[in-house]
Amino acid sequence: MSNNQAFLSIKDLVVEYTSDGQIVQAVNGVSFDLQKGRTIGLVGETGAGKTTIAKTIMRILPDRAAHIRGGQVLLDGKDLLTTSEEEMRKVRGDKISMVFQDPMTALNPTMRVGDQIAEVIIHHNDISQAESEKRAGQMLEMVGIPAGRYREYPHQFSGGMKQRVVIAMALACTPDILLADEPTTALDVTIQAQVLDMINDLKQKNNTSMILITHDLGVVAQVCDDVAVIYAGQIVERGSKEQVFDHPHHPYTIGLFGAIPSMNVDEEYLHPIDGLPPDPSNLPKGCPFNPRCPYATDACRKGAIGEVQTPDGHWCRCVNLDQVKEGAIKS
Amino acid sequence: MSTVIEVKNLFKYFPVPAGMLHAVDDVTFTIEEGKTLGVVGESGCGKSTLGRTIVHLLESTKGQIFLEGKDITHVKGKELAAAREQMQIMFQDPYSSLDPRKTLEQTIIEPLLVSKRFKKAEMYEKAQELMELVGIDQRLAKAYPHELDGGRRQRVGFARALALDPKFIVCDEPVSALDVSIQAQVLNLLRKLQKEKGLTYMFITHDMSVVRHISDDILVMYLGQMVEKCPSKDLFKKPMHPYTRALLSAIPSVDIHNPIKREILKGELTSPINPAPGCRFAARCKYATDKCRQPQTLTEVEPNHFVSCCRVNELN
Amino acid sequence: MTASAIPGKKVKAKKNSQFLEVLKRLSKSKTATIGLIIIVIEIILAILAPLIIPYDPNAIDILGKLTGPSAQHWFGTDELGRDIFSRILYGSRYSLSIGIFGTLITTIIGTFIGAIVGYYGGTFDNIFMRILDVVQAMPPILFTIVIATALGSGFQNTLLALAVSGIPGAVRLVRGSVLGIRKMEYLESAESINCPKMRTIFVHVLPNAISPSIVAASMNVASLILTAAGLSFIGLGVQAPTPEWGAMLSASRNYIRDYPYMVLFPGLAIAVTVLALNLLGDGLRDAMDPKLKD
Numbered sequence: 035m036s037n038n039q040a041f042l043s044i045k046d047l048v049v050e051y052t053s054d055g056q057i058v059q060a061v062n063g064v065s066f067d068l069q070k071g072r073t074i075g076l077v078g079e080t081g082a083g084k085t086t087i088a089k090t091i092m093r094i095l096p097d098r099a100a101h102i103r104g105g106q107v108l109l110d111g112k113d114l115l116t117t118s119e120e121e122m123r124k125v126r127g128d129k130i131s132m133v134f135q136d137p138m139t140a141l142n143p144t145m146r147v148g149d150q151i152a153e154v155i156i157h158h159n160d161i162s163q164a165e166s167e168k169r170a171g172q173m174l175e176m177v178g179i180p181a182g183r184y185r186e187y188p189h190q191f192s193g194g195m196k197q198r199v200v201i202a203m204a205l206a207c208t209p210d211i212l213l214a215d216e217p218t219t220a221l222d223v224t225i226q227a228q229v230l231d232m233i234n235d236l237k238q239k240n241n242t243s244m245i246l247i248t249h250d251l252g253v254v255a256q257v258c259d260d261v262a263v264i265y266a267g268q269i270v271e272r273g274s275k276e277q278v279f280d281h282p283h284h285p286y287t288i289g290l291f292g293a294i295p296s297m298n299v300d301e302e303y304l305h306p307i308d309g310l311p312p313d314p315s316n317l318p319k320g321c322p323f324n325p326r327c328p329y330a331t332d333a334c335r336k337g338a339i340g341e342v343q344t345p346d347g348h349w350c351r352c353v354n355l356d357q358v359k360e361g362a363i364k365s
Numbered sequence: 366m367s368t369v370i371e372v373k374n375l376f377k378y379f380p381v382p383a384g385m386l387h388a389v390d391d392v393t394f395t396i397e398e399g400k401t402l403g404v405v406g407e408s409g410c411g412k413s414t415l416g417r418t419i420v421h422l423l424e425s426t427k428g429q430i431f432l433e434g435k436d437i438t439h440v441k442g443k444e445l446a447a448a449r450e451q452m453q454i455m456f457q458d459p460y461s462s463l464d465p466r467k468t469l470e471q472t473i474i475e476p477l478l479v480s481k482r483f484k485k486a487e488m489y490e491k492a493q494e495l496m497e498l499v500g501i502d503q504r505l506a507k508a509y510p511h512e513l514d515g516g517r518r519q520r521v522g523f524a525r526a527l528a529l530d531p532k533f534i535v536c537d538e539p540v541s542a543l544d545v546s547i548q549a550q551v552l553n554l555l556r557k558l559q560k561e562k563g564l565t566y567m568f569i570t571h572d573m574s575v576v577r578h579i580s581d582d583i584l585v586m587y588l589g590q591m592v593e594k595c596p597s598k599d600l601f602k603k604p605m606h607p608y609t610r611a612l613l614s615a616i617p618s619v620d621i622h623n624p625i626k627r628e629i630l631k632g633e634l635t636s637p638i639n640p641a642p643g644c645r646f647a648a649r650c651k652y653a654t655d656k657c658r659q660p661q662t663l664t665e666v667e668p669n670h671f672v673s674c675c676r677v678n679e680l681n
Numbered sequence: 682m683t684a685s686a687i688p689g690k691k692v693k694a695k696k697n698s699q700f701l702e703v704l705k706r707l708s709k710s711k712t713a714t715i716g717l718i719i720i721v722i723e724i725i726l727a728i729l730a731p732l733i734i735p736y737d738p739n740a741i742d743i744l745g746k747l748t749g750p751s752a753q754h755w756f757g758t759d760e761l762g763r764d765i766f767s768r769i770l771y772g773s774r775y776s777l778s779i780g781i782f783g784t785l786i787t788t789i790i791g792t793f794i795g796a797i798v799g800y801y802g803g804t805f806d807n808i809f810m811r812i813l814d815v816v817q818a819m820p821p822i823l824f825t826i827v828i829a830t831a832l833g834s835g836f837q838n839t840l841l842a843l844a845v846s847g848i849p850g851a852v853r854l855v856r857g858s859v860l861g862i863r864k865m866e867y868l869e870s871a872e873s874i875n876c877p878k879m880r881t882i883f884v885h886v887l888p889n890a891i892s893p894s895i896v897a898a899s900m901n902v903a904s905l906i907l908t909a910a911g912l913s914f915i916g917l918g919v920q921a922p923t924p925e926w927g928a929m930l931s932a933s934r935n936y937i938r939d940y941p942y943m944v945l946f947p948g949l950a951i952a953v954t955v956l957a958l959n960l961l962g963d964g965l966r967d968a969m970d971p972k973l974k975d
Contacts, residue, residue: 040531079545079546080543080544139666143547192633192634195633210466214510222405222407222571222634223571223573223612223615223616224407224611224612224615225633226615226617227614227615227617227627227629227630228629228630230617231629247653249544249545250527250544251618251619252616252617252618252619255617255618255619255620255621256617258625270478275621278620278663279621280621289546290493290545290546291547291619293548293549294545294619295549295552295574295575295577295578295579296578297573297574297577297601297616297618297620298620301578302556303553303556303557304552304578305549305552306546306547306548306549306550306553307546307549308550310514310516310547311544333467351505
């Protein structure tokens with residue numbers, strides 16, 4: 035990563051859930067930085083802990099079930115995890131705002147879409163009702179919805195339009211950071227392309243930084259500058275998009291790329307990763323990927339695995355990089 | 366090689382309060398034995414309805430369905446039961462497609478039980494074979510669906526579909542709900558058993574990279590209509606319909622150095638309820654002219670490459 | 682493919698029946714366990730009542746009338762000198778059987794009809810539901826009065842009237858959950874393997890639709906006991922000298938100023954039973970809520 039100063043910095047974050055007396059280790063020591071104007075993609079499969087990281091940053095984890103066991107979320111040097119709830123309310127929306135996966139549940143079905151945006155604006159700014167409505171209309175135009183539809187209700191909008199409205203709400207107070215949790219997963223490909231295009235445009239216009247959570251490496255390729263690959267609550271590999279996509283080092287990242295059906299090459303069979311993701315309430319010792327990893331050795335089954343720097347300068351949590359590299363060339 | 370499934374001018378309309386919903390509108394195709402027809406399109410294009418109509422979970426409005434040369438469009442009773450044993454369906458949602466109160470063994474055995482052709486011991490033996498075939502551990506026989514992950518549930522659904530040795534299986538988005546690494550496992554299983562048993566598939570999906578991998582031929586649908594149909598290779602090499610081109614360009618590719626030139630579509634799907642005649646994509650198509658509002662015909666532009674667009678020759 | 686060889690999510694090989702699962706969850710809730718224990722004890726006492734009651738519940742002893750609670754008569758005696766403790770124990774047979782059998786009839790018939798109309802839907806469903814609307818439009822008490830007037834009052838007719846008036850509610854409940862299940866892909870899956878309709882309804886639909894009915898049934902037992910007591914109290918329903926709890930309350934209401942224990946014990950018996958049933962019902966609701974499952 036570049037030497038720009040990170041203004042959002044996550045350090046050694048550990049989050050657990052308790053359910054039915056079991057402890058679920060959702061996030062196990064996650065650290066990453068976000069630089070001004072850049073976009074980092076958190077990629078991982080179901081249950082990897084991506085959404086928990088986002089909710090921890092926003093401090094919207096369910097109080098009773100979730101416990102932050104350690105770590106820091108530093109925004110401009112200030113730890114959000116120790117900030118008072120009252121101050122946090124100002125941070126949300128003003129500094130960081132979040133877009134959820136499902137646009138259907140993120141909007142209030144009984145309220146006009148324009149008013150929902152205006153409400154956010156008036157909540158965070160000392161302006162008149164009329165002014166906020168004018169701004170809300172502008173926001174709608176900005177996300178490609180005619181301001182004339184201000185007075186319509188969510189059910190009159192299609193899925194893609196609703197997600198645009200949600201994004202407009204998130205951007206209404208020009209936050210520094212946009213946290214998007216699978217923002218296009220519920221949408222069809224052609225609509226996804228529209229929304230991703232729009233997100234890219236808006237990001238550039240407002241110099242917004244973004245954390246994009248997704249399971250889709252293709253979406254990362256289109257939107258992100260940096261990538262962090264998450265597996266079982268750990269970042270197993272992180273670096274710039276070029277570093278990770280061109281030279282993936284971690285066996286999981288390599289496996290993930292290998293499992294996607296190619297658009298250029300015809301193959302009889304795909305190359306899945308054997309086995310299943312581990313049970314987060316019963317993680318294997320050592321590297322969480324070791325039961326599925328073709329390169330696993332005894333060293334992988336012992337203590338925690340630290341991050342090592344790869345030759346091209348990105349970071350990877352693997353003790354057998356040399357063997358992996360040879361294997362990768364062979365296959 | 367023989368034709369397993371032939372669908373001729375199939376229509377499926379649903380009466381809804383606002384009018385008539387044209388879910389499947391004049392679809393025609395054949396699938397040869399051992400081959401896979403991929404059906405792609407976005408939500409609401411009628412691809413799932415098409416699959417369900419073929420296996421008689423829905424009644425067709427008009428048109429004909431042939432199974433190994435026999436017209437099964439209106440079969441009833443015993444004939445329908447016999448036809449269904451030849452045609453099975455595998456569902457999208459690994460969570461709602463298995464009865465939560467039945468063990469895996471019970472779920473897999475049920476088709477055998479209902480057919481009344483097997484003795485008890487035979488059924489349990491067969492269930493074991495099926496579980497082995499789809500890669501489910503024997504010790505899971507008495508487990509309930511909620512104890513399994515999505516990938517294993519889909520394997521169980523597959524085993525159940527295979528129980529009566531069907532010829533033809535409609536796979537309705539069987540891997541859409543799965544993570545990539547698991548998705549690849551299930552796709553490989555589908556292919557392996559297709560080869561071993563000579564199965565014929567109709568593979569419904571919205572994922573272009575999956576359909577490219579699994580299909581021999583591909584049918585692109587838009588709002589109930591056939592838009593383009595051709596061998597898989599041709600579709601990706603030379604898409605001809607403007608919609609197909611937009612669809613292909615919209616795929617987020619992992620290739621960061623050769624970005625596809627995108628054709629961002631304007632607007633969203635129009636309504637399939639009482640649609641105007643003509644090409645339904647015209648409302649979003651940048652090449653649309655008045656001619657496009659006339660009914661379109663599916664024409665063979667190149668050998669085996671069918672396109673439903675009146676401007677296809679000018680555009681390509 | 683080695684997928685299944687590697688333990689991913691917790692995989693249990695042992696057979697675990699759904700019933701035991703629910704019992705296990707139920708036992709985690711203290712209140713529900715207390716409710717269950719009370720009900721089980723009451724049922725056992727009711728069954729064994731003839732063997733364990735110290736006195737004949739209907740034996741009149743004019744000389745020993747209206748004595749307060751004592752070592753001989755734990756709950757005292759009533760205006761005819763009958764032992765209240767024996768009467769309450771014996772009476773639990775009537776109160777509990779009205780509650781339990783009434784609910785059984787309601788639930789079985791209601792579930793059956795609900796599953797069928799819900800599964801088939803359409804005009805059939807429409808006609809049936811309108812008929813039930815008519816039944817439901819009559820308040821249960823009024824309906825019971827009608828039956829009592831037509832067929833005469835008494836234990837069996839009260840049971841019948843209460844059971845029938847509960848059916849529409851039970852049908853609605855099952856029908857609602859069947860409508861939810863009808864959208865499930867496993868029903869399409871059943872159809873695609875030629876599963877006969879009746880098998881689909883009884884094997885796939887009902888077992889998945891029944892949980893809310895079981896919860897409602899446990900609550901229904903409580904409300905039937907209350908309604909039956911109410912009916913006896915106003916003189917419809919079970920008649921004196923049958924020691925039904927409501928009838929006992931009714932008979933003792935004239936003595937409430939001077940001999941409050943006469944009202945207290947039958948009242949307590951009703952209150953404790955109803956409370957226990959409601960606790961059990963609440964616990965069942967939590968134990969059967971599929972959302973709490975993983």
